[in-house]
Amino acid sequence: AQSVAQPEDQVNVAEGNPLTVKCTYSVSGNPYLFWYVQYPNRGLQFLLKYITGDNLVKGSYGFEAEFNKSQTSFHLKKPSALVSDSALYFCAVRDRNRGSTLGRLYFGRGTQLTVWP
Amino acid sequence: NAGVTQTPKFQVLKTGQSMTLQCAQDMNHEYMSWYRQDPGMGLRLIHYSVGAGITDQGEVPNGYNVSRSTTEDFPLRLLSAAPSQTSVYFCASSSAPKETQYFGPGTRLLVL
Numbered sequence: 001a002q003s004v005a006q007p008e009d010q011v012n013v014a015e016g017n018p019l020t021v022k023c024t025y026s027v028s029g030n031p032y033l034f035w036y037v038q039y040p041n042r043g044l045q046f047l048l049k050y051i052t053g054d055n056l057v058k059g060s061y062g063f064e065a066e067f068n069k070s071q072t073s074f075h076l077k078k079p080s081a082l083v084s085d086s087a088l089y090f091c092a093v094r095d096r097n098r099g100s101t102l103g104r105l106y107f108g109r110g111t112q113l114t115v116w117p
Numbered sequence: 118n119a120g121v122t123q124t125p126k127f128q129v130l131k132t133g134q135s136m137t138l139q140c141a142q143d144m145n146h147e148y149m150s151w152y153r154q155d156p157g158m159g160l161r162l163i164h165y166s167v168g169a170g171i172t173d174q175g176e177v178p179n180g181y182n183v184s185r186s187t188t189e190d191f192p193l194r195l196l197s198a199a200p201s202q203t204s205v206y207f208c209a210s211s212s213a214p215k216e217t218q219y220f221g222p223g224t225r226l227l228v229l
Contacts, residue, residue, distance in 0.1 A: 009157075032215050043207060043220040044160075051215050090159065094214050104175065105150065105209075105218055109159035 006108035021076040023091030032094040123221035130198040138193040140208030149191040153204040
């Protein structure tokens with residue numbers, strides 16, 4: 001069964017420090033991988049995605065993520081955190097090889113990122 | 118551009134009442150989905166559709182019905198509301214599996 005794990009419910013970092021939000025997945029075959037961010041009382045906003053090609057993907061607001069096939073991971077990173085990055089982050093995966101379930105996007109439980117000044 | 122719109126934004130229901138949550142998108146997307154978000158649970162898929170006339174169940178379909186008569190609209194029906202359906206509901210759409218899924222602003226539902 002497809003699944004996505006975000007092992008940390010919360011990540012706390014100081015402004016200016018690098019941040020990492022972890023994500024691992026279990027999908028049969030090669031997945032499409034996504035990161036979304038949710039600010040309080042808002043819908044989810046797209047950050048970045050991995051489809052194919054370069055394992056390092058760059059996205060919005062200075063975020064990037066590294067696809068590691070052997071470790072089935074897709075960790076979100078940013079070299080220098082901002083207080084305004086504080087939000088709830090979701091990793092999601094879609095199986096590209098399944099016919100009738102192509103429409104399904106599987107989400108992790110989310111990681112609350114807090115960046116303190 | 119409107120993107121994905123959801124109505125209503127807030128709703129209070131009594132146990133046993135029925136209602137329909139509306140979702141519409143103006144991007145001509147084939148793929149549409151309904152999720153519910155509960156604290157500590159992330160987003161759970163209720164139902165999804167890969168095109169007009171085609172729907173399928175997600176992880177938590179019980180108590181909900183959907184239909185997709187047009188590409189634009191994907192309403193979610195609560196047949197007989199229960200307190201366990203108190204949640205925030207999000208509708209989303211995308212043009213293809215590899216493409217970005219766009220989310221609506223959400224509907225907050227309270228069932229008393």
